[in-house]
Amino acid sequence: MRAIGRWIDERLQLSALVTAFLDRPVPRQVGWFHTLGSATLFLIVLQVVTGIALSLAYVPSPDHAYESIAFIDTMPLGAVVRGVHQWGASLLVLVVGLHALRVFAWAAYKYPRELNWVIGAFLFLVVLAFAFTGYLLPWDQKAYWATVVGTNIAGQAPLIGGAVLELLRGGQQLGAVTLARFYGIHVWVLPAALIVLVAVHLFAVVRQGIAAPPRLVPLAQPMLGESRRAAYEREYAAEKHVGKPFYEALLPDAIVALILLAIVLAAAVIIGAPLEERADPNAVGYVPRPDWYFLDLFQLLWYFTGELESLLIFGFLTVAALVFVLVPFLDRNPARHPRNRPFALNLMGATVVAVLGLTYVGATAAPSGLPVVPAVAGMSADELAGLELFNAQGCTACHSVRGVGGSAGPALPEPDAKWEAERVRRLIVSPEDEEMPAFDQLSPEELDRLVAFLLSLKPGSAP
Ligand code: HEC
Incomplete structure (x- = not known):
């Protein structure tokens, strides 16, 4: 065993790299809050593994999708794998959101980590796109009608709405082409984007080092006339000087990953992955509900239905997404400690409250409660x-x-x-x-x- 290891290492010379990676100093306070990043990575890997397993038995066609999912549920561990994939997706959205909040609160997106925030913001959007496209795949009632509503919403966007709708559905109606398209995006386009973004994101984290939590009084005070770069280098060097080796920070990461695995497994085994009736395009009375992470958006759009309103709301959403991606360039305040950034922190608090509030209203609002006229056979x-x-x-x-x-x-x-x-x-x-x-x-x-x-x-x- 050891001989084989030595033989390989003589050729690839990896051990020096690995040692350097594990021994490199990181700031002393790197700890529990920093586990959110590695937890995101862990959940992504979990999604990739279970997703590949599911793709081995799933058939992306309206005639067979539902049956293939039902078949997966009868395979040994099939239902568990499906449950892990579904619950893992929910948890991933939550954890990646918390990770972004933590990075924002500690202003870790400031020099020299601006680019990595931008990449992370795109990763967040990619995760949401995964959730949206994955929803349709089981082809049950919930999948079908949530996607009808979701694509309708996209179709309301001013100017490009019609084109987006056409592109997503592959036609006017939701059907075989839509499913093929969503599946292709879910298993080819998004994973490719994910791999590239995650790789660059991690590369940057290793290159730049983990950002130290902000201090009210920096370890090294900037000197008069010193360049931003030099001042940063000096301060980060001081952080690393009193720091610890990276491998010491790995224990909390491992513990959090294990806890998340336990949660997802428990949910998959105890609650399982629900599968409703097969999708029925004629069951117009079905009241669809999106998964919790889209409830806020659903609720927001519910308030705005007219033409002018939809212009306003889509304008607002576009600006909000742009602000999110461009945070490091909009925030010119050099301070990093939350106490010195009241505006940024208030904005973050207001956003969190708004998202939670909309989600709550969306989750509890009674679906209109009006009588529903059912469809009859033979309608166009x-x-x-x-x-x-x-x-x-x-x-x-x-x-x-x-x-x-x-x-x-x-x-x-x-x-x-x-x-x-x-x-x-x-x-x-x-x-x-x-x-x-x-x-x-x-x-x-x-x-x-x-x-x-x-x-x-x-x-x-x-x-
Ligand atoms: C607040 C109650 C209300 C709502 C909501 C409502 N209507 Fe009416 N609707 C009326 C009343 C009252 C009349 C008048 C009856 C009359 O004078 O013939 C009417 C008349 C009509 C007529 C004319 C019937 C005829 O043959 O003369 C049509 C068609 C109609 N409504 C369609 C709709 C549609 C479609 C919707 C939903 C988009 C709708 N209504 C929503 C109350 C309502």
Whole structure:
């Protein structure tokens, strides 16, 4: 054994590198808070391993996806692997978020680590994209309808919305191409981005050394006329001088990784990975809920539906994402200790409170509670989309269709009303009766579908 090791080492000369890596000094206070980074790495590796295992049995086609997932659940350990992948994803989003907060609170993104913050911010977005694309793969009700809603939201983005929707779905409707696309992105595009970003991120951490926690009084005071670089070098050298070897900092990392593994395994075994009914594009009454980490976004967009509002909200989200990525260049304050950065810390606190609040409201808000008109066989895609709108816009609060719905307005269709497309459209946009609110914020396409659905209700029309 040892001889083989020596033989290999003589050729690759790795041992010197490894020793240098493990023995290099790091600041003394590197400890529990710093484990969030390695915990993120650990969870990513866990996702890669379980993801590869799942891909060996998963079939990305609407005809077989659901059955292949159900089949995986019957394989030895199959359900556990699937559970670990699902719970691991949730935990990863949480831990990567905490890691970003820790780095922000300690201003570890300041000179010379600006670039690494930017890379980390992109990693965060990649993790969210993984979560979004992975959601559809089981092809159950939850997967299907959450993706309908998710892609619809993307489709509301001003200017590029239509193109994004088309690109994500691979067409107007969610179907085989959508699944192929999401699967391809989930197992090829995102992993490639992830590997490159993680590699550069870690390389930079090793090259630059781990940032010491901020001190109110720096170990080495900057001298008059000294360059930023020289002052930083001197201070970091002082930190390392009173530091410890890197391998001593590895114990907390290992402990945290083990705890996370235990949590994920426990959730996978005890709760498992839920699988709902097979996706049914006709079950329009299904009320989808995104996973917890998208609830805040879901709730935020729920408040803003009109055209101007969606412009505002997408503008806001774009700016927020840009600010997040560009933090090191926007924050010109040289101080690192939280006490000397009240603005940055307040901003961080407000963001955390807003995200938690929106998530809470999104998680507890009763899904509108209005009656839902079910679909019937033989409806066209447009009519189905119209029915979906009819339910979602709250028309059922006042109108009943086939006996389902409220009675503040007439049951639709009124027996003797003369309906043709133009008139019905006008009745929705500018109703004759004051009791019916004007639905003038709907887009022309939405109106088309709504009208198509309503006209299909007339006796004598198709279904
Ligand atoms: C707040 C209650 C209310 C809501 C919500 C509502 N309506 Fe109405 N609607 C009315 C009332 C009241 C009338 C007037 C009945 C009349 O004078 O014929 C009406 C009339 C109509 C008519 C004309 C019926 C006819 O044949 O003359 C249509 C079509 C219609 N609504 C469609 C819709 C659609 C589609 C929605 C959802 C986007 C909707 N309504 C939401 C109360 C409501």
